Amino acid sequence: MRPSAIRIEAQRMQHARKTHSPRIAIIGAGMAGISCADALQRYDLAVTLFDKSRGIGGRLATRRTDGGDSFDHGAQYITTRSADFSAFVDRLRQAGAAAEWQPRLSTDASAHHAWFVGTPGMSALLKPLTQDLDIHLNTTVSALERSGNGWQLRTADGTLSESYDVVISTAPPVQTRALFAVDPAMQASLDAISMAPCWTLMATFTAPIDVDFDARRFDEGAVSWMARQASRPQHGGNQQGWVVHAGAEWSAEHLELTPEQVASLMQQELSRAIGMALPQASFVQAHRWRYAMTTQPLGQPFLASADKSLFAGGDWCLGARVECAYQSGAAMAAAVAKRLLTE
Template sequence: MTGTTNPRIAVIGAGMAGLACAHALRQRGLSPVVFEKSRGIGGRLATRRTEHGDGYDHGAQFVTAREAGFTALLETLQHAGAAATWSPRLPAQAPRPTHAWWIGTAGMSSLVRPLSASLDIRLRTTVSALQRQAGRWELQLAEQSVETFDAVVITTPAPQAQALLAGASRLADALESVAIAACWAVMLGFDAPWAVPFDAARFDTGAIAWIARQSSRDGLPGQGDRWLLHAAPDWSTAHLEHTPEEVLVLLQSALATQTRVALPPLSFAQAHRWRYAMTTRPLGQPMLAEPSERMWVGGDWCLGARVENACQSGLAIADAVAASL
């Protein structure tokens, strides 16, 4: 591809990894095309809004920064009004956070929205297959159309990337070592304030791993007392194929049991299954690459479970792609 004028680069996935990569490529004067099967950007940095306009951050609850590069990005987002620190009331016995908790100012999706500016993003567009033809990549779209690109970057969860790569690239085999846990998320709205003395809490045992009062997150729109809970990985795996309605009943009961505080009457309840929520066994390197085939694969699952890991992987891929042009 060296010497190619305006090479066509496809980025599959519009989560943090894909958008960080595409944004970095755009800053280098390239014009990547981002494909996202969902109706919005952000992946697990998602903000769900109900028909009444109430907001729930039902994926990643906050991000932390350990490295200088991601710290600088968060500070830039803060100066732009897109990011803020979050210091919810925690249970009295809970340990204090070691690193600052960062959230989006209008929901977690605010953290990636500035990265998407000026990008060509195709929402609700599923890439169903890849095929190498005459030194280029043909992307089969679910709409039965085909688009051709000089280079492809895949930033979907590892199992989805492996399915796309199967039969198309030998990189598929390397993804066998990655493990990602599922998570059921439940969004609850109460008619009256729920009388617990905290705004967020972790649980080491039981069906529920995390709960957070959404109204404690400045800028997240909504009325009333709204809560988000994440089920524990083992529980989520055991109930992975249950219906949302079944999960709602089970986790509402578990919530009252684990907090020992009765729940007020509900005004809203909805469950969402994150099939690939948290990396439990990462790849151990920032990306997979086959430069001779112009193929790069990455995501948070390369380095760990944090959003920062996704950003690191996306930026490493952007550097590798740019170096190959």
């Protein structure tokens, strides 16, 4: 739904508001959660977000080192296919939080949609949308408890939240399933979804890697992707920094190794993939994304309980692109607003 259409619909729905002011909790402050919260605020609904991480964005992530280097080590870029998401990204670009990335690609690269990235890093992409949001970071929601017609959230430290009319989870399916133990039907649907892991290597080298590209995708082997960080908008300080993604199969086979073990192995695999020895690294670190990419999506924008008090969504509903997370979040916002303001 276009922003203008949301405003018109919100104005119409405000006339139907009941005396009780509904409250909504969203678990997860990535693209799905924040796009959902952003849309719900346009309906003048009270939203509180909870995320276990210390920052927003989820897989829209940037790692900064003590030495001042930065690495976009999660989602590498976003593309736009729909008019709604194009308008959403344009809004972020106008706010200075996104820019087009035009790296030199390997000669075997095929044509692609325009790539957009967060500026100065992927973690900054959603920040313009969070200024008026109530977000609780470093907060792990471990269970839901019934409270009249609503729900209270139990956090890992034992704290019990106030009551919410609707709870939305945008966590990965496995984590959402654990939270929604109160709804076996939703759990059964979540069981059908599959996501693949990804190990990521972040490395700064003492000399340039002698390649003629800034980004390359690999169709076979342990390495699936590598990108020079200095080629990304506003990333200029990290001249010899690279982010390398391992393929899903390799990542799954090495899933439970330590980051130190994986960092060593991935350097060997990268050397093999590009056919040359690597320069010495001044910084190296590996990060595991246990739920990195959807391999078997739900096939619909979201899940909802029979009474529409519980919702679940994310990129895993529709596919593997960031736009899928946005579409799921927007669809949940429309469904929740309809339930709270008109039913």
